[in-house]
Amino acid sequence: MLNDATDALAPLLPLGVLREIGPAYLEEPRGRYKGRAGLVAAPRTVEEVAAVVRACANAGVPIVPRGGGTGLVGGQVMSDGTMPLLLSLERMTAIRAVYPEEGVIVAEAGATLHQVRDAAAKVGRQFPLALASGGTAQLGGVLATNAGGVNVLRYGNARALCLGVEAVLPQGQVMHDLKRLRKDNTGYDIRDLLIGAEGTLGIITAASLVLAPVPAEIGVAMLVVESPEAALTLLSLAQARMAGGVTAFELISGEGLRFLDAAFPDLRQPFADCPDWLVLIEVGLPSGLSADAALEGLFTDAAEAGLVHDGVIARSGQQAADLWAIRETIPEANRHIGAIASHDISLPLSEIARFIRDCSAVLAGMADLRINCFGHLGDGNLHFNLFPVQGKTRDAYDGVRRALSRAVHEMVVARGGSFSAEHGVGRLKAAELAEWGDPARLAAMRAIKDALDPAGIMNPGVILG
Template structure:
């Protein structure tokens, strides 16, 4: 049963855009927030998006843009406040154009990352943004959150892979800026303003994305290291040896491997005993250079330097996939165990090893718990997640959950790091941004929000609480 305001809005919407309010539109993966919706609209093109936004602006109804729903900070749901319209981009999923010689692909916001990667592969190129959720995550959401992933070390975040956007601004204006240019110094970069804004300044409806050449040679290895310090030294050595060819460098802790034993006992692991620390290295090299030989040399040099005690180099695509499966299954194992608190943090590389040591010691003084530290060491992004000790459930830590997270984030910020590395701010971390954000920067952000969205209808409560 629609309320009068929602009924009035429904009459203003384009024909055929309405969707049933199914549970999937109101959920987020971690179950921390439960959304609400007066209406769900799924437009077919940018003109329909603009019409929906104009109608919502006129009726003063909030809009929650929704992509694949894979975000981890609650930006895709609105649990309280005025009942919003959920705007799903699911029907705007076309690959509009591919320009292999230019290294550009133009896609609509509802296209999944997997669709884009497959279209790039058909053209003999690659779209190098890589996430485990690629089959569900949509390009619009990935840009709205400036998503990261495993290849940021070489190719950058989503922002670095976007040349131009088509977007609808908060009063229904369509911004036609799907440029395919590497250089365009014509004033304020509104593309970069919308990327990472999490739907608070407008709705990205299409994007021109960067395609990269496919490396002639790829190789994957997993190596046992003594400590995070050794892993960082190995990273430096690998980058020097490969001359820019390192595409991924992932840190894995022994705790994560033990969680895999519990949650996925049939998953093959390459070492009979579970080491304290592993690194997963992937390299991509041009024709004439052997990735396997380069990894062999790296392994030999690192062993002689005392950085590595054991390792395995994939001898086939299947073996490479099996090594990657270990890393990519860790988040699923975490969900099986049940985290007390999860932290998506980044630090200067020189601070990482000390942070892991000092934060672990600090938390040990606050509670009995287990820490699974893993992530994209190459770009300084760690997932520093806390779990109950065996025999306890996560509910036993409810009274101190916020204290634990605040202590972790305070230590991160004090060391020049960020409490939101690749997942965004959303609703989950809006209070953290208010607490630790630079006052001048926050003031400028609020001024931009007020100027572009004076009615305050675009994803209210996200980023700026």
């Protein structure tokens, strides 16, 4: 479509907010969507965001909010429909305030996750949400997608770490709700509506966030387990022994290790023979308790129970970083190999082992492929990704790709799980939500969308299609 509406809009916007429409604004990491934009605006203040939104609302121009662009479900790009204005939060990067005695930090939406974490570290605290893309991912996008990461087991996802938000609603009203309260029962929680809404109900411009104490003792270990069943039993044992001290509990498959060896042969792996399954565990304990001793005791008890038969405990910060590098490099190795289909799923813990076994068997009957199953076992979130066998390309699976993904998601939903655990719905999974979402819940979501955004200008096509 022509740019008539956005061209007429340009003179109505605050001075200095427009940016050149470069390719970086129109891309997403997996290359599944190519974005379009008639204008790119990068406001510097919440008042400028409000002015841009009001102008778009009056002109009927859609708005696509954009953070760091690291989202994996196409929520930050719009491929078709009326030419949108892309609203970037890149210039709103201030850390507005830090309250170490309260355990609170207030930051603008354009601040990266690493910037927030660094600001917390300067006052002896931590913002515990951790993502591999933390150097690029911006706070607004992290909240808009309710991001998870490796520490959800102990600290919760983005929603659990947010106390209040400042946001611009679809008609340009500014919601000033940057409260620093743990308890505030004063009606509907609009904050929680905006978190996870992926920019469809408004634009988060700042947030007050929970800071946590830094554990005095941190320990990291990588343990070889016989199976996912053994890993889950080990998780239960670790939680019982550590009394809330387990920070992360990651499952890694042998296929993932082989991908690492192929893509990054210089990355050192701790075991000479490639095991079928590994667990990476991190614990954080208070002063007076030895994390290394706790992990040694866990290994001894688990070995006696037949749950583990090998392992390594990090004896330094560098060794801990090296073990984490194995886990954090797996997504990059996946990109090097080239996936047929990727799935961000969550399941009740008691269903995970059976799902891995049963789903692998079903998919093996549909196509000759490799499965790299890995992820945040502690909170039930797996990345169940499918790859060509050696000697085949991804293109060879074009005819069966959609059927494979559908089979995975059907088995997840049948077991009470979710086909969108931490990446969001975006444009990629809107059809699945329409098909498998609870009808009453979907109707309520549509009613909320219609009430807050009756013109439908906020990130159209995302979540509800």
